Amino acid sequence: MAELSQQEEILGKAYDIRLIQRLWKFIVPYKRLFWMAMLLLPLQQAFGLAQPYLMKIGIDQYIAGRDLKGLQGVGLLFLAAVVGETVTLFFHYYFSMLVAQRCLADLRVAVFSHVQKLPMSYFDRNPVGRLVTRMTTDVDVLQEMFSSGVMTLISDFVMVFWIIGIMFYLHVELALVSLALIPPMAVAINFFRVKARQTYRQIRERIARINAYLAEAISGMGVIQLFAREEKSYREFDKLNSDHREAYHLSNLYEASLYSMVEAAGSVSVALLLWYGGGEVLHGVIGIGTLVAFKEYINRFFVPLRDFSQKYAVMQSAMSSAERIFQLLDTPVTIESPKNALIPKPFRGEVVFDNVWFHYKPDDPVLKGVSFRIEPGEKVAVVGATGAGKTTTIKLLNRFYDIQKGYIKVSGVDVREWDLQALRQHIGVVLQDVFLFSGDVRANLALGDRSISMDRIEKAAQFANADRFIQWLPGTFDAQVRERGSNFSAGQRQLLSLARVLVFQPEILVMDEATSSVDTETELLIQDALDKVMKDRTCLVIAHRLSTIRNADRIIVLHHGVVREMGSHAELMEKRGIYYRLYQLQYEREELKLATYDAAAKIHD
Amino acid sequence: MGRLKTYLWRYWRRYLVGGICLLATATLVMWIPWWIRDAVRIIENGGALRDIRFYAALIGAAAVVQGVVRACSRALIFNAGRDVEYDLRNDLFAHLQKLPLSFYHSQRTGDLMSRVINDISAVRMMLGPGVLNFVNAPLYLVYALVLMLSMDVRMTLAALAPFPLLIFAVAKFRGRILKSSLEVQQQMSALSSHVQENLSGMHVVKAYTQEGFQTRQFIALNEDFQAKSLELARMRGIITPVMQGFNALTVLIVLWYGGIRVIRGDLLVADIVAFVAYLNVLAWPTAAFGWMLSLVERGRAAMKRLEEILKAEPEIASSEKSLPVRGLKQGIEFRDVSFVYGRQNNGHPTLEAINFSLPVGRSVGLVGRIGSGKSTVAQLVPRLFDVSSGEILMDGQDIRKFSLRELRRTLGYVPQDPFLFSTSLRRNLAFGRDEVSDEELARAVRIAKLDRDLEIFPQGVNTIVGERGVTLSGGQKQRATLARALVMDPPVLILDDCLSSVDAQTEAEILQGLRAILKEKTCLIISHRISAVKEADEILVLDEGKIIERGTHEELVNRGGVYADLYQQQQLSEELEQI
Ligand SMILES: Nc1ncnc2c1ncn2[C@@H]1O[C@H](COP(=O)(O)OP(=O)(O)OP(=O)(O)O)[C@@H](O)[C@H]1O
Ligand SMILES: Nc1ncnc2c1ncn2[C@@H]1O[C@H](COP(=O)(O)OP(=O)(O)OP(=O)(O)O)[C@@H](O)[C@H]1O
């Protein structure tokens, strides 16, 4: 279902200096902890590397020299090295996890608050499921990077050089023999790296597809079941799922080969060591202890190489996750308050549209030169066929989108110069798309504002006629609301969202089909209440039922993005244009009903 | 965990061959120290270089073979882990599809998503690398133990002296890691639920400038998550170094105790070398043991959470011997139907004693105040919910006796909340059908009066709509869902207030178009507007879940009850406008 955007196509590099630099910015606040963790590493390595050397001394000097005392001393040193290694390792791990958790928590918050600022057009294009993945799973992959010890990657390399150095110090030829396999290994590792890189890219792409599909299937499960499309969507899902599995099978093969190859190379190196070193010992050039130490160093040398294949994989996914997270963070906030944002005082509920042109997609204008003016305290209705651009007008008013031409002024100031938050606080909108948060009724009406009194909430509910059903709910205002308000009827949800706007008592009230799913009786009651509440406030109402707008001072008829007619009811009727026809249509039907009613009444007599 | 076993069992061959490869790898790995000992012995005793080289060659050959076998074992077992993941994900999806709507009403989408994404991957880690190490660790241990014992009993015992302590520590940690993992996974769920909800309600968040509040809530959840994760990290942080430390300790013991015995003369340096080599071989499995432990515990925690979904009963399903649906012959009948939504409404029934019949070719209109139960009546027909008492009959048979799939395919349902998938309009409209011709599509589009909109869209019917259809206007969305049902061309149509966001003119045109096809169809129409139900053969007025009036339009208007009031109100408001 979900179409895949370019975002998933990113080719994951394992190491990208630009990304590392950006990640570093998040580590900076925890710099001290970070460096502590990093500084513990050489210490831990020193403790670790000392052990084989101590072993060599123990064997060659004290065991061969039959010196118990000396052996004891070496043993104690060895013990100290072991304890030292354990303790430093723990603290290194703990500190780096501390850094990781803290800076990733910061990163998550940074992403979340950035997303809050993104314009609505962004959410039109990007499925929710994918954005959720950015903030949770992708950040988690970064954590994996820290916890699997990728931070030690650099120090691993340092250690490899240390080992090489010690080996050469101990015995040059033996060192050369032990390290003979390095060049062919490097070639092989590189080969697998390139192969693996392609499969990782595929994997990330495919898992993103699976998740997007799943997210949509879960929210649309009702429709899938109603149309009995379970089998079809199962097949689609299975296809995505098995593609993903296939990609992984390949990558598993590469990983397994690389890992096993390194392991095998380690043992072959030991064989080489014996092959050559055996003779050296026989000739008395070196002691057995040196041979043993070499064997130990070979071991320690190959462990980082072996882990490298795994760490590389983690690193690669981490980089592609980081890339996507930063891409999200880089998404420009195209709609925000300007530098010197204005908050006109006193606020006048005046709205002006002047030659407004707007399109969602280029070449597909939705509003084509719309102009109108609403005086403070005026009640204006917008009518027009579906898809005419009514809702769009409202979304432009509180700057969900920016227009391409013309200007929109509220209280005499262009909305693009307004402080965005203030603008939206002055305009209360009941959107056509009703949305309730999970929580309780009260939290849905007052939202985040704890200072709103219960009294005000109850009043608003009363005006919206929502109190009638709220009082029957278990716990009334504390009654539970499920996600999207799924445990309420459509009409009840509309009333709740209407009550919400009334709680905030905005200077300008905008209602987009706010009572379309409400029965006539309730609607009439609401209208009477609204007349009282909104007495001196500006009101902009969109409705299809002409009865809903009977109290409007003025009516704007929008047709295909153009204002076709404007004026009071009487004026428009005079004009005999679109409004007149619309009106006639409803009126005629009622006329017809009247006739039958009369007829029926006669029979009744 | 029972369910996991069945999955593992399904791939037993893979795991078995993988296991054999592991055994072979272990064998080769274990003989290498043995040969090293033999070689060093020769060195110690001043033997021939040729003999040493023989062992070196042996070791080299073993290493190469071992590499190949090891690669096989890893690929096999990791792939099996992926296969189980695949199965599990498919099964979860299939199961989710079977769960009734009431399940989704009680869950948060973000939570479900988090389970299916994050928990499955935790389970897979347990079944791939987890299983591998789980087999490897004891295998290596036992193998090494036997070989070491056969070399020197006392030395072995001394070397392995710290192990019981290790086992004790592990046993102690296990439960705590499990608990902690579970908490982390749960907190992750809470986090993603919040994000999910925030993003789906973004228009409300913005319109009410709730960004700050939402962010504060997120920060609070995030901090919780961080705390829980750190707790887990601390435990994981302890285990790995301690395991490594233990291993180094055993090496020390060998060196020390072995050294003393070499000096005493009852042991060779070669033995020390071999012992150290064995302990080296054991180093990885023991160190990885801690890691594996956290993998397994995390996987178990995740599996528990998945089980919660898998255990949810698909309450609404076809019965064992379900009857086939062969068109609709007589009609649909509600017989004494009552319905309660779970524990909501204080157990107060949402519907009570609903009786009506919808004969084939006829139509029934449903009106009533908001929350009176109209949509609930409609949802009972396709069994989105099952009746609490009474029964709904189709052609004289309880609908629960029919195959669910076939029952639903005879119904064209237009839900009150329009939902569209984020794909092309065309695919959305054809959703109910496998194949659909352009003419059929055009016909449905014409009746739903979507044709004019399609003309305006530059890409016409191939326009991609946003998630849930966000890039369409309210009326376009509603009409698209209507067209989707019409494309199915089902014998029964259920229209739940499906023209509420459509303007009067378009509505009149649609109703006119519908009237023509409604003649051949059986139809249940729900609306707040009398104009939409007026022509129905029977109109039911619902109030608080009960039918309070019924009859044709004329009868009801005559009776002067609620319906007549409603009618008058609608008229009155029209008249008011005229003045
Ligand atoms: N987010 C969007 N992205 C792209 N196109 C959009 C978007 N929202 C609306 N449109 C298109 O803009 C046009 C006007 O839509 P709008 O929602 O303003 O109509 P409306 O007059 O409110 O209709 P209705 O009465 O059906 O609600 C429609 O053709 C619609 O498809
Ligand atoms: N999933 C649910 N869980 C609990 N209660 C519910 C659920 N869905 C609906 N209700 C309650 O059941 C009652 C009937 O709801 P229903 O949706 O059938 O009303 P309706 O007549 O269709 O109303 P409307 O005209 O607003 O669509 C309402 O009081 C509602 O709050």
Ligand SMILES: [Mg+2]
């Ligand atoms: Mg309803």
